[in-house]
Amino acid sequence: MYNNHNNARSTNDPVPVIIVGSGLAGLSAAYTALQSGATSVYMFERAAKPGGNSIKASSGINGATTGDDAFFADTIRSAGKRLAETASSEAKVQREHLIKILTERSPQAIGFLSDLGVDLSVVTQLGGHSRARTHRGAGKTPPGVAIVSTLLEKLKTEFGKGKFRLLTGCEVTKLLTTTHSDGAVAVTGVEYKTEAAGVEMLRGPVVFATGGFAGDTHGLLSRYRPDLSGLPSTNEPRPGGHDVLTAVGARLVDMDSVQIHPTGFVDPQNPGARLKFLAAEMLRGEGGILLHEGKRFVNELETRERVSEVIMKLPEAKEEGVLKQWDVRLLLDPGAAKAAEGHISFYVWKGLLKKLKVKDLAETTQKTLREYAEVVSGREGKVDGMGRRAFGHWSLGVKEWDDEAEVCVGRITPIVHFTMGGVAINDHAQVLASELGQEQKPIQGLWAAGEITGAIHGDNRLGGSSLLECVVFGRISGERAALAARDGHG
Numbered sequence: 001m002y003n004n005h006n007n008a009r010s011t012n013d014p015v016p017v018i019i020v021g022s023g024l025a026g027l028s029a030a031y032t033a034l035q036s037g038a039t040s041v042y043m044f045e046r047a048a049k050p051g052g053n054s055i056k057a058s059s060g061i062n063g064a065t066t067g068d069d070a071f072f073a074d075t076i077r078s079a080g081k082r083l084a085e086t087a088s089s090e091a092k093v094q095r096e097h098l099i100k101i102l103t104e105r106s107p108q109a110i111g112f113l114s115d116l117g118v119d120l121s122v123v124t125q126l127g128g129h130s131r132a133r134t135h136r137g138a139g140k141t142p143p144g145v146a147i148v149s150t151l152l153e154k155l156k157t158e159f160g161k162g163k164f165r166l167l168t169g170c171e172v173t174k175l176l177t178t179t180h181s182d183g184a185v186a187v188t189g190v191e192y193k194t195e196a197a198g199v200e201m202l203r204g205p206v207v208f209a210t211g212g213f214a215g216d217t218h219g220l221l222s223r224y225r226p227d228l229s230g231l232p233s234t235n236e237p238r239p240g241g242h243d244v245l246t247a248v249g250a251r252l253v254d255m256d257s258v259q260i261h262p263t264g265f266v267d268p269q270n271p272g273a274r275l276k277f278l279a280a281e282m283l284r285g286e287g288g289i290l291l292h293e294g295k296r297f298v299n300e301l302e303t304r305e306r307v308s309e310v311i312m313k314l315p316e317a318k319e320e321g322v323l324k325q326w327d328v329r330l331l332l333d334p335g336a337a338k339a340a341e342g343h344i345s346f347y348v349w350k351g352l353l354k355k356l357k358v359k360d361l362a363e364t365t366q367k368t369l370r371e372y373a374e375v376v377s378g379r380e381g382k383v384d385g386m387g388r389r390a391f392g393h394w395s396l397g398v399k400e401w402d403d404e405a406e407v408c409v410g411r412i413t414p415i416v417h418f419t420m421g422g423v424a425i426n427d428h429a430q431v432l433a434s435e436l437g438q439e440q441k442p443i444q445g446l447w448a449a450g451e452i453t454g455a456i457h458g459d460n461r462l463g464g465s466s467l468l469e470c471v472v473f474g475r476i477s478g479e480r481a482a483l484a485a486r487d488g489h490g
């Protein structure tokens with residue numbers, strides 16, 4: 001089934017595992033495939049450098065810690081109506097099953113990365129979570145960089161020469177198929193193109209890990225969510241890979257479920273830039289608050305969907321031409337800023353956050369901060385009118401007021417951040433040619449993991465759960481593809 005002719009390897013080589021995309025899902029699949037005995041892995045990456053959007057991840061990766069049995073329930077809640085109101089009970093079971101795999105295997109995912117040497121020792125609580133379970137390192141290296149660079153390094157050094165081949169600047173344009181006597185289509189390899197060599201083919205079981213389409217503004221995003229055109233994005237501008245999969249019968253699910261992140265930094269030097277830096281969610285988790293015209297207007301720890309929705313009901317800022325943007329400030333007091341030190345120094349260096357003394361803030365803002373400090377310190381039994389109950393490391397005014405204290409302030413606006421929809425998969429990460437809830441028809445020879453897949457997050461992905469799905473389903477797909485390569489079939 002996997003005879004190779006015109007391609008990057010010779011006809012007599014054992015069957016390789018083919019991985020499309022070098023983000024965390026692809027890297028996790030590659031590592032696990034080699035761990036599971038694959039003789040070689042070929043990883044195709046369209047960009048000049050590996051890492052995809054994974055390398056940008058800044059808040060961390062979720063892992064339920066001992067005694068935390070609420071992760072499943074939190075994820076179900078966050079998946080919202082798409083899960084709760086799924087028309088058929090079979091489809092609902094299918095969705096819940098994927099969530100169970102995601103959450104139950106989260107401790108092993110953290111263990112997998114920690115064993116490779118990634119520091120994930122700091123644990124914080126992000127919006128929509130009922131517990132602290134998002135892991136990142138204690139140093140200044142953001143989690144995406146730490147995880148991706150460690151995996152790449154291990155792949156290059158741990159398994160022996162020639163076992164892992166990363167081909168950058170190589171775009172997979174088509175899946176090769178064969179049709180069985182019962183009419184079922186099976187994937188037998190990929191067609192890819194490089195600038196130097198043109199179109200080539202490689203045969204073997206395929207793991208598709210090409211990420212989402214949040215950066216495909218004028219392609220898939222405008223096809224599935226035309227209403228979002230004009231919003232800036234955190235993702236690299238690039239086309240989504242979904243059409244390559246649907247061409248062999250893959251079914252898509254939840255394609256209109258697109259996550260808007262409430263806090264993308266508006267660079268004062270270039271407010272009209274389309275690609276924006278994310279103001280990491282942990283900035284709010286550690287104590288940051290949001291202000292419009294000097295006043296709080298939302299519980300900052302609500303889900304991203306809710307916070308974005310509230311911001312987008314405020315009047316739009318007019319000055320950015322074709323972009324849709326709002327004028328909201330993110331403010332961190334000294335306690336919150338210290339807890340987020342690694343991030344803060346970078347944002348200040350980039351000019352996205354500015355340090356200001358409390359006494360130099362507008363009067364309305366100062367008044368808001370004083371009132372908020374009373375809530376945080378719980379004086380006279382005060383509770384937050386916005387419903388916030390966890391205040392991170394906020395310290396300003398808790399013991400005493402300090403006019404000279406330095407706060408960090410930056411402008412933020414909602415941005416397109418993540419696409420919940422994608423191809424339907426089963427619990428073995430096989431791509432399905434059947435709708436959710438129907439009798440499952442896995443496409444032989446084809447697996448998918450990471451943001452390219454759908455049905456796990458429903459209406460809203462919890463922060464930290466995307467890196468997690470990359471590791472959990474990347475590992476499942478890598479193991480399965482390795483077995484298929486060994487057996488010579490999908």
Ligand SMILES: Cc1cc2nc3c(=O)[nH]c(=O)nc-3n(C[C@H](O)[C@H](O)[C@H](O)COP(=O)(O)OP(=O)(O)OC[C@H]3O[C@@H](n4cnc5c(N)ncnc54)[C@H](O)[C@@H]3O)c2cc1C
Nearest residue numbers: 021023025046052053054059060172211450451464466467
């Ligand atoms: C700024 C930012 C911060 C984030 N922070 C977090 C966080 O803290 N925690 C969290 O859980 N999630 C976070 N996310 C989301 C998360 O990073 C991504 O959803 C996740 O990393 C996607 O991983 P992936 O492996 O599926 O895809 P990607 O990492 O995007 O990798 C896909 C790769 O496939 C390549 N590719 C695409 N098509 C082809 C093709 N046809 N041929 C060859 N190559 C192809 C792309 O060039 C890309 O390199 C963040 C996202 C962004 C943008």
